[in-house]
Amino acid sequence: MKIISIKKSPEYKDVAIKYFQSKWASQDSMNVYSDCITNCITTSNSLPQWYLLMDKGEIIGCAGLITNDFISRMDLYPWVCALYIEKEYRGNDYGSILLEQAKKDAKIGGFSYLYLCTGHIGYYEKYGFRYIGTGYHPWGDSSRIYCVDL
Numbered sequence: 413m414k415i416i417s418i419k420k421s422p423e424y425k426d427v428a429i430k431y432f433q434s435k436w437a438s439q440d441s442m443n444v445y446s447d448c449i450t451n452c453i454t455t456s457n458s459l460p461q462w463y464l465l466m467d468k469g470e471i472i473g474c475a476g477l478i479t480n481d482f483i484s485r486m487d488l489y490p491w492v493c494a495l496y497i498e499k500e501y502r503g504n505d506y507g508s509i510l511l512e513q514a515k516k517d518a519k520i521g522g523f524s525y526l527y528l529c530t531g532h533i534g535y536y537e538k539y540g541f542r543y544i545g546t547g548y549h550p551w552g553d554s555s556r557i558y559c560v561d562l
């Protein structure tokens with residue numbers, strides 16, 4: 413397994429954009445991923461970060477480390493987002509590899525906590541995240557918010 417940081421390996425930018433869009437974007441949000449991933453390469457800030465998880469040259473997952481995940485709790489950051497593992501690779505704890513990378517980079521960036529929002533119950537708790545409340549998205553949905561100490 414190998415983690416590719418798009419910030420550190422910009423040659424993966426186009427493939428990362430296409431992959432994230434295929435897993436997370438709607439027709440209306442395609443440009444969000446394209447613009448954010450493109451601009452992560454040139455910013456001097458530690459955020460955002462976008463990661464691909466590779467196995468023998470094949471992308472098997474992804475995640476992001478961002479300032480806000482379209483959630484009302486803008487007082488909290490950074491956020492891990494867009495965690496995805498291909499179905500045939502699930503059940504092998506590969507998501508934890510991406511979560512650990514996000515934790516590491518958030519800590520290097522000077523942060524004490526890492527947040528995420530999700531509808532899942534039971535998954536992120538295995539990796540030290542604790543439920544802290546509910547947040548609200550601009551499109552009207554709500555999500556559970558989790559936090560982990562770095």
